Amino acid sequence: xxxxxSNVDAAxxxxxxxxxxxxxxxxxxxxxxxxxxxxTRFVIVSQVIHEDHYALNDxxxxxxxxxxxxxxxxxxSAGTPVKAAAVRINELLQxxxxxxxxxxxxxxxxxxxxxxxxxDSENPETRWQHRGGRYAVFVSPTE
Amino acid sequence: MRxxxxxxxxxxxxxxxxxxxxxxxxxxxxMARDRVDVTSFGDTNKVYVxxxxxxxxxxxxxxxxxxxxxxxxxxNLELFDIAEGDEAVTLRLMPSTVTPERFWSGSAFIDxxxxxxxNGAVTINGSFVAAGAWSRN
Numbered sequence: 071x072x073x074x075x076s077n078v079d080a081a082x083x084x085x086x087x088x089x090x091x092x093x094x095x096x097x098x099x100x101x102x103x104x105x106x107x108x109x110t111r112f113v114i115v116s117q118v119i120h121e122d123h124y125a126l127n128d129x130x131x132x133x134x135x136x137x138x139x140x141x142x143x144x145x146x147s148a149g150t151p152v153k154a155a156a157v158r159i160n161e162l163l164q165x166x167x168x169x170x171x172x173x174x175x176x177x178x179x180x181x182x183x184x185x186x187x188x189x190d191s192e193n194p195e196t197r198w199q200h201r202g203g204r205y206a207v208f209v210s211p212t213e
Numbered sequence: 214m215r216x217x218x219x220x221x222x223x224x225x226x227x228x229x230x231x232x233x234x235x236x237x238x239x240x241x242x243x244m245a246r247d248r249v250d251v252t253s254f255g256d257t258n259k260v261y262v263x264x265x266x267x268x269x270x271x272x273x274x275x276x277x278x279x280x281x282x283x284x285x286x287x288x289n290l291e292l293f294d295i296a297e298g299d300e301a302v303t304l305r306l307m308p309s310t311v312t313p314e315r316f317w318s319g320s321a322f323i324d325x326x327x328x329x330x331x332n333g334a335v336t337i338n339g340s341f342v343a344a345g346a347w348s349r350n
Contacts, residue, residue, distance in 0.1 A: 123275075123334070125236045126221040127310055131275050132334060176334075208334070 073172035073211035081170040082115055092158045095151040110144040132210040140184050140202030152201040163205055176208035222307040223272050234289045237274030240306050268343035276335035296325035301344030319347030
């Protein structure tokens with residue numbers, strides 16, 4: 071039975087969801103690709119690219135993922151927590167072990183920093199702050 | 214019939230069952246023969262005589278400590294044990310497991326190297342030369 075690449079997504083989400091410090095900064099949660107419409111402070115995890123690397127005899131050698139992991143928050147008069155949240159995300163992922171069902175974890179590290187401001191699509195007076203990074207994750211299947 | 218290299222295989226066949234080296238992703242085999250120039254006066258072009266094949270090749274792949282660091286556990290550290298030892302081993306080089314009856318095999322001395330870079334997987338490379346007769350099945 072081959073390893074399930076979705077378990078890598080799940081492992082990252084679980085790592086972020088399980089952190090109390092990050093939850094205090096972004097209480098609306100961690101979501102894959104898109105957050106529900108009514109959320110204003112959350113983390114997005116999104117797969118950017120994925121590569122399979124093979125050895126002879128059709129052996130899966132390792133998989134390489136690139137994930138966008140970012141803190142997203144709507145501006146308020148009190149500012150946004152994205153700066154502190156991005157730091158915390160980096161602490162949780164950068165060079166940290168990751169437990170993934172069906173895989174041995176090789177490495178997680180940030181490849182690029184992400185920071186930008188988005189104008190709200192419904193209210194042009196409102197801004198959304200995005201800050202985080204694109205993280206490379208290398209895993210080798212155990213199955 | 215043509216084949217994709219993804220189903221290639223490198224194995225050690227001194228024991229039964231054969232020990233397949235895991236996480237390798239390429240092998241090459243060079244069977245070039247010696248040729249000696251015997252061109253003589255009056256020849257209209259160069260003339261050669263042919264000698265024996267000089268069997269040698271390479272293997273390469275990803276460093277794999279396996280489960281317990283042995284081929285039985287799916288690794289390829291055995292390659293370094295062989296390179297550090299004094300004994301030749303019997304290699305079987307199979308272009309594709311689709312046709313397992315077709316392969317090259319023979320006794321070989323192996324050298325090994327390892328390449329570690331910060332931006333990629335750890336890779337290994339080996340080169341071998343014949344230590345005895347080689348055959349093609």
